[in-house]
Structure formats: C-alpha cells, structure tokens
Amino acid sequence: MNTGKSVFQFLRCILNSRAAQLLTGPVLVIAAWYFVLQLHLLDSRLLPTPEATFSRLYESIVFGTMLHDVYRTLILVLYGFAIAAILGVPMGIALGSSDKIYGRMEFLIDFFRSLPATAIFPLFMMMFGITDFTKITIAAFCAYLIIIFNVAQGVLNARKTRILAAKSMGASRWRIFCDVIFFETLPQTFVGLRIAISMALVIIVVAEMFIGANDGLGHRIIDAQMGYDLTNMYASILMAGILGYGLNYLFMLMEKRLIHWAGH
C-alpha cells in the first residue's frame, strides 16, 4: 500500500519535472507521426519514418555535409543580423528620441516592415546579382526594419521619471542617453533583436532556395526535394528548426543575464 503510494509519487515527480515538461511536445509529435504512418493517412512515399529521418540526420551530421550547410547558413544569417543590429539600434534610439521625427518616419517603417520580404527578392537580385551579398542584404534589410521599429518603440515608451531623475541630478543629454535611455530601452531592443534574427534565418533559408546557392540549409532542402531524397529533406528541415530554436534560445539566455531587472 505504502510502496504503491510512493511509486505513484515518484512517477508524478518525474512527470512534473522540467525535462518531462520539455519532452512532452516532441513525444506527442513523434507519436502523431507514427500514427499518421500506421493509419496510412499520408502516402508513405511522402513521409519517411521518424527513425529513418533521425538516423539520416545523425549520419549527415557525422559523415555528411550537414554541418557545412548549417555553417554556411549561419554565417549569412549572422552577417545580415550584425549589419542590421549595428545600424538599427543607434538609428532606432535616434528615431525614438524625437516624437516629431518618429511621427514622420513611422509610416515608412511600418510599410516596409509589413512588406513580404520575398516580394523584394527579384529587385535585390537584379541590383546585386545572384550572390551571397544579395542574400545578406535582404536579410539585413528586413532585420534592420524590425530592430529599428522595436528600439524606437522602446525609447518612446521609456519611463519619463528616470530621465527626469537623471536630469535633476544635472546629467547632460549625452549622459542621459547612455546611462538611462539605453538601458531603459534594452528589454524592447532585445525583443527586436530576437525577432530580427529569426527573420534573418527565414530570409537566408528562402534565399538559398530561390537565389542560386551551392550550399546552405535552404539549398540542401530544395535539392533534396528535387532529387526526391525525402529523408534528407526531413532531416534538413529538422536541422533548420534546431538552428532557429538554438538562436532564439541563445538570445533568451543573453536577455535573462543582461536584463536582470526585467519583470521587477
């Protein structure tokens, strides 16, 4: 009786653990995957088994070119993102510090932000040719808009009391800028950076599919699809997901460390 109870408690403890919480989703997806295969809901030529997919993923990482493709994609993403951040953060702060300027630019930023990135692919290809530079430029452009928008919003919504407090202590405008507004804006800046890096990844992967490429995850996926190598395609999609999640996770970690005061 007593042992039964403690076994039950032990099981409940495991089920409530953080690892179990994290694994619930993936387990459900894989279960659904098997379910679909077993009931033949989807043509088995369109959907390989999970174990085939995962072993293919493992093989292509260990013996194949997967890591090279990840590396190539990641490099382009980071370039695009870095350019966007270096330009976007200061310009967002500048834009947000003046209601008047922001009011005039808001429509433009919102318009380009809402424009589907893929719509400008042909234009950028025409201007810069079929090169990595083009891919980076498009990714940087779209990420930049997201960053500038979020940073400007952060500055506009900065609590006025702290700025006033710094002013009352005799801080110069520049000082207030560096010591107060920058930090005040940091949480919103990070929101922008996190969305921007995800956006840069999306654009680079799409660009690798449709703007000529010899490697990269996008290229790998479209190549596998055209060669009807479906396990490779699914494995590559999984890899792209892992990369995206990893980048997002990294930013969340950084955010937590850096913006320790958020939520207090």
Next chain:
Amino acid sequence: MLDCAADNRQRKRCSGHIEITELSKAFNGDPVYRDFNLSLPVGEFVSVFGPNGCGKSTLINMISGLLPMDTGSVLYDGKSIEETNISYVFQNYRDALFPWIRAIDNILYPLKIRNVPKREQKNRLDSILSEFDIKIDILKYPYQLSGGQQQTISILRSIITDPEVLFLDEPFSALDYEMTLLMRERIQRIFLNRDISMILVSHDLEEAVQLASQVLLLTRRPTRVAETIPVDIPWPRNAATLSDPDFVAIRSRCLDVFSREVARGERGSI
C-alpha cells in the same frame, strides 16, 4: 512669514530667500499659475499643501528646473536655478531609481556625473551611511530591496551631493504607515544635520505639519497662496508629537484654511 528668531533650531543661519517672481504656467491654455509671487526663507523646511490638482507638484517641478515655466523667474538667495545645487526626491522610487545598477551605484550616480574622484565618492558614501545609520545591503539591486529601503536609497542619492535645496514630491505616499513614520524621522535628521532648504509636497496634512517649519497652503487654480502657517514646535518631532496639543492646533488651523479653499472652489464651480 516665520521670523528667524522664532525658529527654535539653533544651528540655522537664516539670511536669504527663495524668490519666485511673476510665475505663470498654463497647460493647454488652462492657467495653473498666473503672476504667482512667493518668497520662502532659505534654510527652512516648507511643506506645500493644497487642494487636488492645484499644481503643487507643478510648482516644485518648475522651481527645481525640471519643468519649464511659461514666464517668471526663481532666484535662490540671488542665484539662478543652474547656479544652485538642487536635488529632488521623486514620489515613485521604483521609477526614479536605476534598476540596472546596484543600490550603491545609484547613490553614487550624481557624483559620477559630476566627475568626483572615486576616493572622494567613497568618503562621502561612508559618511552619509554612518550619519543615518543605514543597514541596507547596498550591493543589492534596487528591485531586491523593500519599498522603504528603495526610497531610502533614493534619498541618499539626493543628499550625497550636499544640496542647498532638496525637493521632495510626496516621497512617502507609496510606503506603509510604519515605514512612513521612520522615514519622517530620517528626513528630519537630514534637515537638522545640515544647512539645507527643504520643500516638501505632501497630500498628508499630518506629515506636512510634522516636518515643516512652515506650511504653505495653496488655493485652487489659478493657484495663489492661501496662507502661510508657521509651525513652532521643537525638533525633532516624533510620533509623540502627533498628539501634542500645539501640533493638533496647528494642524486643525491648516485644515480650516484648506477646507475653506476647497469649499470656495466648489462654490465657484457651481
């Protein structure tokens, strides 16, 4: 006006005045102050009290230089706002402290922007910490401290520059009563220990009278001075003072003036 001789504190020199002349301010065309004149003695503790929305905070924001006035001037013993060493304690300490730096760096911030050498910063910090017997862990971040501790940090930050004038905008309104009583004693200690003018905006008449050497009662908008009532009660004034007959008498006198002004406003608006 309170005569210097009547002031029962011994240490104070009482010479100059804070002169506010021809002050006007309107918000969206609605005048809050029109040709407002006021003279306050330097080195005193003045509480500003008045009906809701009469512009108490607006007044101290303008004379402390945080808010531009439409017209008018303020002179501190003949000096302009810029030439005077002014500090300000805000009502909402949560929004006034910098949560991204530690409490100690918050306190030292005004010295940092004045480029005071590190050594001197430390000396000043040590001296105010011991002066007020502060037992707060100042290596913590503000959000790790209680409300009263945060406001204490805020006050320490405001006095570390040794200001000539300290403005306090409802500094204790977010604290519980117990903490408020303690903070009132701390503020008095600051006042009594140094040559400083203090101007307090309060919505708590008890607090306004307890801390002040004179209570400035304002009317409704456009705001004028209804009356200036001296508070001749020995310092320091603790919780026991609150039931002292003299205190009660002054408080009820202030309340009479206040009620009269509120009623006048109501009649005016009908």
